[in-house]
Amino acid sequence: MKKIVECVPNFSEGRDEAVINAIAHAIRETKGCTLLDVDPGKSTHRTVYTFVGDPDSVIEGAVAAARVAKEKIDMRVHKGEHPRFGAMDVCPFIPVANITMEECADIAKQFAKKASEELNIPFFLYEEAAEHDYRRKLPDVRKGEYEALEERLKDPRWKPDFGPSEFVPTWGITATGARMFLIAYNVNILGTSNQAHRIALNLREAGRGDDDPGRLKEVKGMGWFVDEYNMAQVTVNLNNYNTTPIHVLFEAVKEEAKALNIAVAGSEIVGIVPLESLIMAADYYIEKENLFIYEEDQKVRLAIERLGLNSVAVFNPQDKIIEYIVAEPPEEPLANLTVRGFIEEIAARTSAPGGGSASAAMAAVGTGLGSMVAKLTQGVRKFEAVDSHMRKNIPTLHELTKQLIPMIDADTSAFNEYMEGLRMPRATEAEKTARTAKMQAGLKTAINIPLGTMRLGDKAWDALCEVARYGNPASKSDTQVGARALETGIWGAYQNVLINIKDIHDEDYKIKILEEANAMEKRSREKCAEVLAILDQI
Template sequence: MKKIVECVPNFSEGRDRDVINAIADAISKTEGCTLLDVDPGKSTHRTVYTFVGDPESVIEGALAAARVAFKRIDMRKHKGEHPRFGAMDVCPFIPVAGVTMEECAKIAKKFAQRAAEALNVPFFLYEEAAEHEYRRKLPDVRKGEYEALEERLKDPKWKPDFGPASFVPTWGATATGARMFLIAYNVNILGTSNQAHRIALNLREAGRGEDEPGRMKDVKGMGWFVDEYNMAQVTVNLNNYHVTAIHELFESVKEEAAALNVGVAGSEIVGIVPLESLIMAADYYIEKENLFIYEEDQKVRLAIERLGLNSVAPFNPKEKVIEYIVAEPPDEPLASLSVRGFIEEIAARTSAPGGGSASAAMAAIGTGLGSMVAKLTYGVRKFENVDAHMRKHIPLLHDLTQKLIPMIDADTSAFNEYMEGLRMPRGTDEEKAERHAKMQAGLKTAINVPLTTMRLADAAWDALCEVARYGNPASKSDVQVGAKALETGIWGAYQNVLINMEDVEDEAYKSEILKESEAIEKRAREKCSEVLSLLG
């Protein structure tokens, strides 16, 4: 999975368009970064930037922005309504896809170290990157704001995590850290702002005060009336959608509104949202309503409909979901060919693509045929008695097919690491040792690709047996072809494991991999026979 990190730096400049644009340009021109949003505020004298990229790119983007701010912002002249203590006031890093919170904490620390060294200014770590519990919360780190910073830096307790413990008047200080994705979410109320606010008070974590906390954790909120919608809204920030999810907030607002005899008319997401949060909502409604939906785009559509996200403005997933905004076409030149083109590539006078890619393609065809027959059986009136079986196995066969397709191209590039080692210099004993180690590691990489194909294909057998047992009899030959294709794909991948294993010197590794691959190949023969016998 592609690693995506969101970075949301806040700069203490919300009025000078030249400065705002210069910072935006620095981010957008950083390779690997996609600038998603620029939100300046005149009264707060602050601009919030939102951009995404891979871990290394977001660090470079944040550094580029900090360099511009260092040259263009002078904190001695800054006044605004929003709390602040630095030119780049805060710079959080947020995991979006393929990245853990721990990784984002390391990203924040790496950014702080590099920025502090480059600019010679103080940086504090907060939230999940904090190394002291008393520095975890941003208000504690920023207490007293810019005006109190000079004296505060003299206190050893508030020595910066990176950079000098001295006051830099033009810059101040910066807090950087890692936190969960914050979702700005509004639920539409067909009532008054007072009623919306009553609901918000009942739900937000702070509630009505310490003696009367709200129902939902990590939620900030209030009620207001939006003239352009002619509706009230419960407007909230979901600080951690793993703690309180979008659908949980929406359903709770519906409960509170019903108690007040007030109608709910959908909701809206302000800004962008992680795909996972919508899939979580879809899974909730799928379970609640006993629906059968397994494809991602249909899950997203279900979430949009159940949450009423089109109620005040069209919700276009391609413009609102982070993963879709930054999506790039898959690097699958072989899998993207026509069937004719793929076969002609195999037939060409080149060593790749070869048997490994062909094996992955055959395995994918095998699971694909099983998936097809299961889908053709499900929902047909005369086969309703086997719907439960099809519901169970369709998602697995569909998913395995999608995972096997990329293995067609993965096999062709499997020897890249080995070839890199082969080209390494070997003039000295040290160079020879490094070259040898690289080549041995490359062989293991080359083995892992067909082994992965085997593992994925092997996971389909039980489902394929069930399709043979309960599937539409008119599709008997399709299941038969699927079983033989799956068996052949596994056998072909097994041969690739064996041929690449010959030069591996790690005997323990060889023994372990051979034992596993032999078991998968044997099971393929047995399971293929079982499928064929079930079909008669």
């Protein structure tokens, strides 16, 4: 799955539109980067940019932005209300999807190295990228701001982590690092600003002071009144939504409001959010209310409704959820064909798509039919006695079907690496060795794709057996076809493993793979027979 990183660089320029736009243009024109927001402030004399992309792209985007700032911002003449010590003041990298905090810390270091070498500018590492504990918190790193920086850099303890040790007057210094995604979140209160602030003091981590901390960790907040909404709000920053998720804050506000005999009227998310944060909320309400919801879009809808995210403005998931904003259509030319088109492609005078793609498609049809029968059984009044069985197995079959569909296209590209090796030169012994290594790696890739199809299909059997045992009898033939299709799909993938593994030189690898593949093929025959035997009794 695609790795998504958010980058939120803050630049010490909030008044000159030409400079602000030039930096935005540099980010926007970087391949692989999506610029989500540009937020300038005249009094702070600062602009915050938000963009996302894959790891390599966000590094390039951040360097491109720094390149413009180096040319157009002069810290010697900068004054503003916000603390600052550099033209690019801070540049945090934030994990959004399929990437760890450790990887983002490494991205920050790669960025600092690349920018410092190209632009001759210094960097401190902070937050999760910090290599010294005393440099972890931004206020400590930025103490004294730009005006104190020249003297501070003379202290060996404050030698930059990257770039020149000498003071660069026009630039200052940049703090770069990795941190959790910050969610700006407001809960609407049908009360006064004083009541909202009282709730915020009870909940925020700092509370009312060291002797009276609040209930929730990693939360900053206050209360205010919003004239345009004619409501008060508990306004918070969730610094780590894994520590205090959105729904935990929302439910805590409801508890505090109930104690004050005032009402909560929904909430709003300011800016954008990771999908995970809303799925966490949905899963909480699904468990709390014993609901049966397994599809992502329905989970998102549930979170929106339970949190009241449409209360003051329409919450459009396509505009507010990062993963949806940057989503690209999957490159699945075969899976996106019509059924007729796919069969005609198989029938054409070409070697691909062939048996591997057909096997993946058949396995997907098998799990899909099982999913269909389970869904046609669940929720029907006369099958209420078996509802728990359907609830347990529908998500499994539904998800496996989704995972098997991309394998249709994966199989067609399985031999690309092998063919690249086949075309490599072999005039010298070194070239022959490199060519052989490439071809062997390619064969392993060609094996792992159908093996992956087998593994996915193998996970479906227990669920399919339960569907056969408890599913709607009127769909008996559908389950029968599903079992046969799944068995055939696994068998076909197995044949693709066998035909490629014979040329593998690594005997240990060959033994290990064959042992696993043989076991799955045997199990598919046994489980298919079990499904059909169950259905024969109906």
